[in-house]
Amino acid sequence: MKPISLPLKKLVLNQLPNLEHIWNLNPDEILSLQDLLQVSISNCQTLKSLFPISVANHLVKLHVRACATLVEIFAAADAAINGETKQFNFHCLTSLTLWELPELKYLYPGKHTLEWPMLTHLDIYHCNQLKLFKIEHHSDEFADAENQLEEIPNIENLEVVCSSFTEIFCSQGPTTDCRKVLSKLKRLHLKNLPQLNAIRLEQSWVEPLLKTLETLEVFSCPTMKILVPSTLSFSNLTSLNVGECHGLLYLFTSSTAKRLGQLKHISIRDCQAIQEIVSKEEDHESEDEDEDITFDQLSLLFLESLPNIVGIYSGTSKLKFPCLDQVTLKECPQLKYSYVPDLHEFKPQEQT
Template sequence: MLKRLQSLQFLKTADCSSLEEVFDMEGINVKEAVAVTQLSKLILQFLPKVKQIWNKEPHRILTFQNLKSVMIDQCQRLKNLFPASLVRDLVQLQELQVWSCGIEVIVAKDNGVETTAKFVFPKVTSLRLSHLHQLRSFYPGAHTSQWPLLKELKVRECPEVNLFAFETPTFQQIHHMGNLDMLIHQPLFLVQQVAFPNLEELTLDYNNATEIWQEQFPVNSFCRLRVLNVCEYGDVLVVILSFMLQRLHNLEKLNGKRCSSVKEIFQLEGHDEENQAKMLGRLREIWLRDLPGLTHLWKENSKPGLDLQSLESLEVWNCDSLINLTPCSVSFQNLDTLDVWSCGSLRSLISPLVAKSLVKLKKLKMGGSHMMEVVVENEGGEGADEIVFCKLQHMVLLCLPNLTSFSSGGYIFSFPSLEHMVVEECPKMKIFSSGPITTPRLERVEVADDEWHWQDDLNTTIHNLFMRTHGMY
C-alpha cells in the first residue's frame, strides 16, 4: 500500500457519492523513515460525503513535496483542505483552486503547529476560491502567510470572510470585547509585510466588506498588479482610494460591475496631490457595468487630474446616477473605443477640450440615456474653433429621446475617416451640428435594420429624418 502511494503521480476522484475520506493512512504500519510521494496533481470533484482529504497527521507517513496542483470542486462536507503540519511539505505547490465546498478554513489546526503559525507558499502562482459560503478564515488562529510568487488571486462568493487586514486583534482585545468568535473569523490574508509583490490579476466578486484596501499596507504591496476586477463587493464607496494610486502604478485593466454602493472610481483628494496625476499612466482599459450609485469617475475639482493618456477603451454601461463622464480637462490621446450606454443622468458626453484630445478614437457608441441632449457640450467656443476626429470610423447614436444634436455650439467638425454611422430612435435630433461639418467618406446613415438614408450631406440627412419622423414633409 505504501509503495503504491509513493509512486502515485496523478489522482482524480470524481462522482463517488459514498466516499468519506480520500487518504486514510491510519492502518499503515510504517517502521522505516517517512516516505516521499510522487503525487503532483490532485483533483477531487463531486464528492458530497467527503469530510477530509488526509487523516490528521499524514506527514508521519508520507511527505507531499512534489504536489504542484490541487483542484477541489463540489465537496459540500469538506471543512478544510490541509492539516497545518502538512503545509510545510507544499514547497512545489503552484496552483490551488477550490469551488463550491463546505470549507470553513483552508488550513486546519493540529498538534504540530506553534502558537503563532507561519505558512509559506513559495511557488504558488494561482489561487482561486469560489462559492465558499462557509469560509471564515485561512487558519483559525494567530498566523501569517506569505505568497511571494502569486500572480493570480480570485475570490468569488466568500461572503463570511474578510480578505485583507493589516493586523488582527490580540486575544486580550477579543476577550475584552466579549467576542471570542473573532478568533475564528481571522482575515484571509494578514498584510504585515509587503503583500503579493508579484500579483498581476486580482478578482474580488460578491464578498461582504466595506473596503478593499487599508492605508497601512506597505508601499510595495500589489506593485505589479495589472488587472483588477471588482464585482458585487460589499458596501465599497470608492474602488481605488487615493493612497493606492502609488501602489497601482502598473495597473492596465480595471473592471467594476454590480457594486450598488460605489459612488466614485478614483479618489484623488488628500494624498500626495503633487504626484498622483502620474500614478495610472499605464491604464489601458476601464469597463464599468451596473453601478447605480456612481456619480463620477473622479471629482471634477480634483487637481491635478489623472494621467489617462494610455487609455485605449472606456466602456460605461448602466450607471444611472452618472452626472459627468470625465472632468473637462482630461486628455485621451490614445483612446480607441468610447462606449456609454444607459447612463440616464448624463446631459452631455464630453467637453470640447476632451473631444479635441480624441485623435485616435475609432469607435464612438452612445445610447439608452434619456436625458442626453448633446454629445459635445457647448462651452461658448469661437465659431472658427475646429474639432477633428481623425480616426473615427464608427459612430452609433441609439435610443436617445432628448438628443437634439451632436453639438449645439458653433464648432467646425471634421470626420475624415467616418464610414459607418447609426442614428436610431433619436426623435428630437433636428440637425447633426449647427456649425460646419465635413464627412468625406460617409455615404449613408443607418436608421434601422437594413434601412439607410442619405441626401446631400450629413446635416441635410439628419434634418430630413427629423421632418419625416414628425410627418412634416
C-alpha cells in the same frame, strides 16, 4: 518527517459541497507544493479558508468564486495569534479574482502587509464584507483604497461593480509618489453603481491614468451627470462605451473632444436624458468657432435607445470624421441629423 514534494502546478476544485478544508493546519509536515502556480475554486459551500501562507508564495493566478461560507483566503498562523505582522510577497501573482463570496472578510485575519508588483488583473465582485487593504499597525482599522493602490503599480484592468461608492477617485490621493499609481492602467470598467455621482478623473493624482487609459466603460450609473470634465485630455483613449446612465445630458464638451485624437469607438445605449454627444462650452468665449473638431481615428459610432438625443453637436465648430465607416442609429426618434458616408459628416435631416 520530511515533507513529500508534489510537482502540482494547477489545482481546480468545483462543486464540492461537503469540503471544509483543503489542507490540514500544518501541511508542510506532509506536503510541499512549491510548484503550484494556479488555483481555481468554485461552488464549495462549506469551505471556511483555502490554505496556509506557505502555499501562496509562487502563485500566478488565484480565482475563487461562489463559496458561501468562505471567511478568509489564508489561514492564520501562530504569528497572527501573537500579534506579529505577516509580510505577503506575491511576487508572481498576476491575476486575482474573488467573486460572490458574501462572508469573505479578509485575505488574512492577522496584521499584515501586501506586495504584489506583478498583479495586472484584480476582479472583486459581490464581496461586500471584504476589507482588502489592512493597515499594518492597527488590526481593526483599514486603509483607504487610494493609499494602497501603490502596492499594485502594474494593474492594467480595474473593474468596480455593484458598490455604493459616490465617487471612484477621491480628492485625497496616496501619500507617496503618485506617478507610481495607476500608471499602467489600460481599462476602467464601472457597472451597477447606483450612488455614483462622478468618477473624478480630474483629481491631480489621477493624471497618470489619463495618459495610459485605452478603454472606458460605464454602465448602470443612473445618478452620474458628468462623465468627463472639460479640462481633461486623454492621450490614448480608443474606446468609450456607455449604457444606462440616465443622468447624462452629453458625453463630453467640445474642448475635450478636440483632445481625443486616438478615439476609435463610441457606443451609447439606453441613456434616457442624453441630448447630444458633444456639448458646446458653457463659456462661449472659450470655444474657438474657427477650429474644427476632428475625430481623426473614429471608425465606429453606435447610438441606440436614446429617446432625447437631438444631435451630435450643437455648437458652431465643424465636426469631421475622416475614418468613420460604421454608423448605427437605432431608436433615436428625436435625432435631427443623418450621417453622410461619402462626406464623413452629419447633416440636418430633410423635413418631410
